[in-house]
Amino acid sequence: MRVTHNSIAGSVLANLQGNLSRLGQTQERMSSGKEISKASDAPSGAVSAMQIRSEVATAQQYKRNADDGIGWLDTLDTALSSTVDQTRRTRELVLQGMSAATSGSREAREALAVEVENLRESLVGLANSTYLGRPVFGGTTPGHVAYNPDGSYAGDAGEVKRTVGPNTKIRVDGSGPDIFGTGSTQLFKVLGDVVDHLRNNPGALSGDLNNLDTAFNRVQSGLSNVGARYNQVSRMQQAAGDNVINLTQSLSDIEDIDLPKTITDLQLQQTAYQAALAAGARVVQPSLLDFLK
Amino acid sequence: VSTFSGLSTALTSLYANRRAMEVTGQNIANASTEGYSRQRVDMRSIGGATVPGIHAQAPPVGSGVSVEQVHRLNDAFLDNRSRIEHANAEYLGGKQQLLTRVEQVFGEPGDTAIQSQLAEMWNSFGDLTNRPGDPAARTVVLQRASVVVDSVRGAAQSMGSLWQTSREQLDTVVAEINTTAKGVAEMNRVVQVTTASGQPANEVADERDRLVMKLAELTGARGIAREDGSVDVLLGGASLVNGGDARTLEAVGARVMAEQATTPLQMRWTDNNTVAAIPSGKVAATLESLSVTLPDYMGQLDTVAAGLASAVNAQHTAGYDRDGNPGAAFFTGTTADTLQLAISDPDDVAAASTPGGSLDGGNADALADLAKLPDGPDKKYRQMVVDLGVFTQSVNRRTEIQTSVVQQIDTERAGQSGVNIDEEMTNLVAYERAYQAAAKVISTIDDMLDTLINRMGR
Numbered sequence: 001m002r003v004t005h006n007s008i009a010g011s012v013l014a015n016l017q018g019n020l021s022r023l024g025q026t027q028e029r030m031s032s033g034k035e036i037s038k039a040s041d042a043p044s045g046a047v048s049a050m051q052i053r054s055e056v057a058t059a060q061q062y063k064r065n066a067d068d069g070i071g072w073l074d075t076l077d078t079a080l081s082s083t084v085d086q087t088r089r090t091r092e093l094v095l096q097g098m099s100a101a102t103s104g105s106r107e108a109r110e111a112l113a114v115e116v117e118n119l120r121e122s123l124v125g126l127a128n129s130t131y132l133g134r135p136v137f138g139g140t141t142p143g144h145v146a147y148n149p150d151g152s153y154a155g156d157a158g159e160v161k162r163t164v165g166p167n168t169k170i171r172v173d174g175s176g177p178d179i180f181g182t183g184s185t186q187l188f189k190v191l192g193d194v195v196d197h198l199r200n201n202p203g204a205l206s207g208d209l210n211n212l213d214t215a216f217n218r219v220q221s222g223l224s225n226v227g228a229r230y231n232q233v234s235r236m237q238q239a240a241g242d243n244v245i246n247l248t249q250s251l252s253d254i255e256d257i258d259l260p261k262t263i264t265d266l267q268l269q270q271t272a273y274q275a276a277l278a279a280g281a282r283v284v285q286p287s288l289l290d291f292l293k
Numbered sequence: 294v295s296t297f298s299g300l301s302t303a304l305t306s307l308y309a310n311r312r313a314m315e316v317t318g319q320n321i322a323n324a325s326t327e328g329y330s331r332q333r334v335d336m337r338s339i340g341g342a343t344v345p346g347i348h349a350q351a352p353p354v355g356s357g358v359s360v361e362q363v364h365r366l367n368d369a370f371l372d373n374r375s376r377i378e379h380a381n382a383e384y385l386g387g388k389q390q391l392l393t394r395v396e397q398v399f400g401e402p403g404d405t406a407i408q409s410q411l412a413e414m415w416n417s418f419g420d421l422t423n424r425p426g427d428p429a430a431r432t433v434v435l436q437r438a439s440v441v442v443d444s445v446r447g448a449a450q451s452m453g454s455l456w457q458t459s460r461e462q463l464d465t466v467v468a469e470i471n472t473t474a475k476g477v478a479e480m481n482r483v484v485q486v487t488t489a490s491g492q493p494a495n496e497v498a499d500e501r502d503r504l505v506m507k508l509a510e511l512t513g514a515r516g517i518a519r520e521d522g523s524v525d526v527l528l529g530g531a532s533l534v535n536g537g538d539a540r541t542l543e544a545v546g547a548r549v550m551a552e553q554a555t556t557p558l559q560m561r562w563t564d565n566n567t568v569a570a571i572p573s574g575k576v577a578a579t580l581e582s583l584s585v586t587l588p589d590y591m592g593q594l595d596t597v598a599a600g601l602a603s604a605v606n607a608q609h610t611a612g613y614d615r616d617g618n619p620g621a622a623f624f625t626g627t628t629a630d631t632l633q634l635a636i637s638d639p640d641d642v643a644a645a646s647t648p649g650g651s652l653d654g655g656n657a658d659a660l661a662d663l664a665k666l667p668d669g670p671d672k673k674y675r676q677m678v679v680d681l682g683v684f685t686q687s688v689n690r691r692t693e694i695q696t697s698v699v700q701q702i703d704t705e706r707a708g709q710s711g712v713n714i715d716e717e718m719t720n721l722v723a724y725e726r727a728y729q730a731a732a733k734v735i736s737t738i739d740d741m742l743d744t745l746i747n748r749m750g751r
């Protein structure tokens with residue numbers, strides 16, 4: 001093939017250009033820290049990156065949902081633990097009242113009645129425990145209380161659920177009617193009866209004791225139920241947190257540069273560029289003109 | 294044979310070699326002129342009398358040298374291949390440029406692109422599930438949704454303006470084609486006339502070939518050399534330049550992307566109004582972008598927007614707002630360009646799945662779950678981005694290969710028709726020596742004549 005100075009200069013220039021553009025690309029990767037900055041850099045990697053990004057967002061949401069669920073369940077747990085303690089105390093008072101019914105004075109029973117009345121008020125207060133302004137035993141009620149002062153249920157039958165994992169929705173409220181009962185064995189109704197019977201009809205107290213035991217058992221099973229759900233949510237919270245870390249790691253594996261490799265590449269390309277420059281300077285220079293006198 | 298004939302023989306040599314040195318000078322002067330083809334003086338010896346005359350006394354000796362022609366040393370085959378490859382390179386380059394811009398419109402993958410904004414919107418529904426009574430959570434939902442709407446609409450508008458810019462550029466390029474074709478025709482005429490009168494028209498031919506190359510780069514046109522020195526230019530089988538006549542093209546049809554469906558963009562011949570086929574080059578790339586690529590991605594973006602609106606609306610109208618009323622449509626519009634947020638009051642977000650104004654977040658939860666819909670907007674959007682990525686990547690690779698092909702053929706062409714200084718210097722020395730020798734012949738004959746005329750018979 002015939003060669004001219006222009007054709008040599010042209011190919012030297014094109015090669016230099018090629019070297020420089022590869023160097024530029026590597027430098028861009030270095031400075032941005034990203035292996036994939038456009039979808040066309042690696043289409044399959046880019047789509048994985050997008051998918052993982054949305055999975056990270058979902059996992060973060062699960063974690064936030066679980067955090068919120070833990071808040072609800074914590075409130076429930078505290079409220080129910082106190083409810084169990086105070087109900088136990090009430091039961092003791094009822095037993096005292098029953099023995100007082102046969103031997104005790106009216107004044108002694110009145111004192112017991114007042115204490116039970118106070119306990120009942122405190123229990124209604126516990127049943128109105130709120131988390132972020134919402135009564136935790138009131139279902140989805142927009143109101144501020146789950147139980148009215150007279151002990152009647154003010155909430156609704158709605159359920160508060162938190163999505164804490166893929167297809168895992170866990171109930172994080174305590175249903176008032178389920179835990180505190182309904183009808184004649186409803187905790188506050190029973191306590192109201194106890195107060196009434198302590199004052200007026202001590203003989204009926206043994207029936208109240210049975211009802212109180214039923215209500216007490218219901219609250220206790222509610223408490224253990226809350227505990228089980230608490231464990232479940234906190235496990236899911238942990239899983240979601242781990243998932244965020246794993247996914248972020250995968251995202252970084254796909255998108256981010258391998259630093260040592262990129263630095264090595266950069267150095268190699270710099271060397272190649274310098275070599276091409278040096279060669280170019282030597283090749284283009286001489287011609288017959290230099291040797292003719 | 295005349296006594297003095299040797300003098301005129303030497304004189305022709307002086308003329309011829311001087312001409313050769315002049316041409317060498319022209320070559321050296323144009324060593325780095327783009328498109329210049331080196332020239333060579335074609336010398337031929339002038340023979341003696343081939344028909345013996347009655348009084349011929351000496352056997353016929355040649356009577357010198359003449360400059361037959363000044364040749365352009367270009368390779369027509371290489372020129373044609375170079376035009377084809379340059380046209381392909383321009384075509385791919387044009388496509389690559391457009392696709393790179395479309396990619397920039399979406400900016401995926403990134404923390405601020407539409408995919409992330411969609412994820413943030415779904416998450417805001419998730420937060421609303423946790424706090425359905427909180428006005429802040431509701432406001433965040435509306436804000437995140439309006440960011441998504443703005444981005445989708447922004448992308449649609451960017452594609453629209455990309456279309457518009459390319460369309461305006463096309464008009465400029467068409468004008469350039471017409472001017473260039475006219476230039477080729479004019480130069481053809483000059484070459485025809487000059488060649489007919491036996492004069493070299495090498496410089497004009499070089500300039501003409503440069504213009505033909507430009508036509509090839511713009512449209513993928515082919516050049517066919519004719520006997521009389523002119524070049525005909527064919528565009529997809531139809532004649533663009535025929536000898537000294539040039540035809541003109543025009544771009545007709547849609548002026549904005551929306552019109553593309555009803556009045557598609559076309560290239561036409563101005564004289565008979567028939568459709569002109571553009572086989573390759575920059576214009577073919579522009580036409581393809583305007584009539585296929587951009588409308589196609591716009592359609593996919595529309596599908597994403599319509600899918601987003603219908604999925605969210607279906608779930609949103611199944612729920613109940615803060616006041617307990619059934620949810621209204623969340624988005625309006627069925628295309629990316631017309632997508633809009635339909636509600637502005639945070640209380641209108643239908644978070645509850647039960648009527649009556651309870652603090653239920655069931656519907657917000659269902660809305661958040663739309664992120665994982667198997668055929669949902671997220672999936673469709675990702676599909677579109679991966680399509681775009683794969684297509685762009687393949688065009689990038691083909692462009693890279695084509696660039697090296699063009700580079701190779703340019704080098705070959707520069708080697709074939711370009712000026713080599715070493716060669717010119719060698720020729721210059723040879724011509725100079727020949728000139729000196731011819732001069733020596735004259736002075737020798739002069740000596741001989743001096744002897745004959747002045748010293749004989751003394």
